[in-house]
Each structure stands twice: as structure tokens, then as C-alpha cells.
Amino acid sequence: MNEIIKSLYNRKSMRVYEEKPIPEEMKEVILEAAAQAPSAGCQQLYTILDITDEKLKEALSETCDHQPFIAKAPMVLVFCADCKKWYDTYLEAGCSPRKPGMGDLMLAVTDTAIAAQNAVVAAESFGIGSCYIGDIMENCEEQRRLLQLPEYVFPAVMLVFGWPTEQQKKRTKPLRFDQKHIVHENTYRSMDGEELRQMFADRCGQKSFEEWTEAFCNRKYDSDFSREMTRSVEEYLKQFL
Template structure:
């Protein structure tokens, strides 16, 4: 196992950070690493908003679901899918861009996710910790107003960055057999793999909480997906110019 693979397999979400600021040259390295990610047809359909202002981070911490580490981390990155820059480029060439399509929505969303994961790995290689914040989609209109996000741009998720002030256990993942299919998709191993994972996760939660949490992965997933969440996202995306034709 080389050092890159070892780093990737040791990933943990960090939710408590030291007050130390991240040196500008390291932030630059992280952002340039993000830009080196794969991108569909070189469209680079994303933008990154770095938030360091204490008042703005405090408001964002509330909007994402009262998550205090958003306020506490020295740098909060908001990762946005972005078609606006592409429309501007088309206008320079006197071409009207077709943007209200599902394909363009997918391309922009995938592009920003790939870039963010590059940034996460770069940050961890520098001794920093990160945690993704999907709660940025709890109140996307309010987030967009606060960050002055224009049409054809939408916030996909946030990311806290900083020096770790905790040493959490690594959360186990599903057995590889549950996610890797050879040649054709198969559900034959689902029951066994999920049963094995439930056992592992129950022990993980018991250890992590000192016995206060006794649940399994499938129980948690059944609670999570028994009802729809963030149903406001479709209308918000349509308002931002992301169609679903």
C-alpha cells in the first residue's frame, strides 16, 4: 500500500477544529488540487466560495442545521455547481447556450463533487481535517442570498477545513461485495453483506457512544429513507435556471 492509498483509506470526518488559521499557501495548494480533478469535456462547471468572515460562518452554521463546527472551523468552503461562467463564454462567441437540461445539471453536479474530493485529499495530506456539510441544501435560498449566488449557480454542499482537535475512530464501510459487481449487477450478496455490516456498525456505535447507541446500518437507512427530504430543492433549482427537460 502506497502513501496515497493509505491516506485515502484513513479518512475520517472531523467536527472539532483548533483555532489555528490555515496558511494562504496551503489554501492555494488545496484549491489548485481541486482544479486538477477530472471534468467533463473540460467544462469545469463549478465555483468555490471560501467563507472566513465570523458573522457569515455563524449564520451559515444556523442555516445548515445548527452545526457549530461550521462556525468554528477557520475556513468554510461552499462548493457550487456553476453554469453561469459557461453561458458567459457562449455569449462571448455570440452563441445562445442551452442550459435547461438534465444532462447539464448532472455534469455540473458531478464536476463539483470531483473537485471537492480532490481538495479533501489534498487537505488531509497537509495534516488538515475536513467534513462535508450536506445541510447547505437545507435553506438554499437563504444561503444563496447570503453568499450572493446568482442564477445558473447552486450550492451543492459545504466543507469545513481546519487542523483537527479530535481523533475519532474511522467509520467502517460496507463490505466490498455489496458495492462491487463483476460484469453484471447482482443482488445475491446483499443480504449477507448487509448482515455482516450491521454487526460491525452496531459494535462501532456502541464503542463510539459508550453503549448509548444500539442500532444498525440498515435500521438507520430505513429511518432516513422512509420519507422524502429537502423537497424544496427541485423548485429552487428551477428558479436558478436548472431545468429537467
């Protein structure tokens, strides 16, 4: 197994960091690695916000589901799906472009996520841990105010980076589903109840399938933060409709 594949297998979310800064030259490499990601038509439909203001980091740690470790992270990046800069460019060139729509947003979100993962892989190569923060999609009105987000710009991905503590390094990586449940050949295959139960067998532990799934549903899918994320994203989407 080569070093890149080994890194991908070993990487896990790190949420506790040493009080140690990330050297500026490493940060620049991570940001440049993000920009080297493939993108649709080489448009790079994203803008990366480098959050260096400590008060802003503190505010984001609250608006992103009250997670104090965000404020303590030495590097915080918000990857925005950006449909504005190309639209503005077309207007500047005297074009008569249609307004950005849902397809443009989906393409931009894809570009953004790929760039973010490049940053994660680059950081991992230095021994710098990272954690994705999906909660950046919540609290649309407040995030827009804090980050001064204009129309057609959507905060798709937030990442925090830092030097992980020994405890974090030794923490067991959560299990992934077996490949036979993830990879379908040629066409989508709906799984029946038996296969779904088989897929989750390693995750349920001592609980029954029903007990584990109900607890997870209540904690995640039907949680207040999940409902808020759905409301917030719907609010962002209005500008693209």
C-alpha cells in the first residue's frame, strides 16, 4: 500500500488540538493544494474564506452548533460555492447572462467539496488533523451576516485544522460499511430489509437493529440541528429558484 492510500485509510476526524500554530508556509501549501483540485470547465466555482479573526472564529463556534473546539483550532477555512464571480464577470464583459440556477449551484458545490478534500489530504500529509463542520449550512441569516455573504454564494463546507493530540491520534476510526453495500454495478439497486440489517450489523453493537436505528434517527436525522439545516439550506436555495 503506497503512502497516499495509507493516508486515506488512516485519516479520521480530529477535534482536539495541541496549542501549536500551523506554519504559514504549510498553510499556503494546503490552500494551493485545494486550488489544484479538478473543477468543472476549470472554473473553480468556489471562494475560500480564511478565518483569522479570533472573534469571528468564536462566533462561528456558536453558530455551528455550539462547538468550542472550532474557536481553538489554529486554522479555520470556509469553502463557499460561488456562482457570483463568474456571473459578475459575464456582466463586466457586456454579456447578457441568465441568472445562476440550481444546476449552477450543484456544480459549484461539487467543485467546492473536491477542493476541500484536497486541502484535507494535503494537511494529512503534514500530520495536521482536520474536521468537517456541516453545521456551517445552518443559521443562514446569521452566517450570511458574519461572513458577509452576497447573493449566489453558499457556505458549502467548513474545515478546521490543527495538530491532533496523542489521544486523538490513538482514537479508533469509525467503521465503514462493507463495499458490497456501497458499490452497485452499473445501476442503482435498492436494498431489501435483510440487506439493510446486514449492512448495519457491525454498528448496532449490543443493541437491536431497531433500537440502534431509532436512537440514531432521533440524535441525527430528526434532531433540531438537522431540521434547522434543512430550513437554512432551503432559504439559501430561494435565490437560485
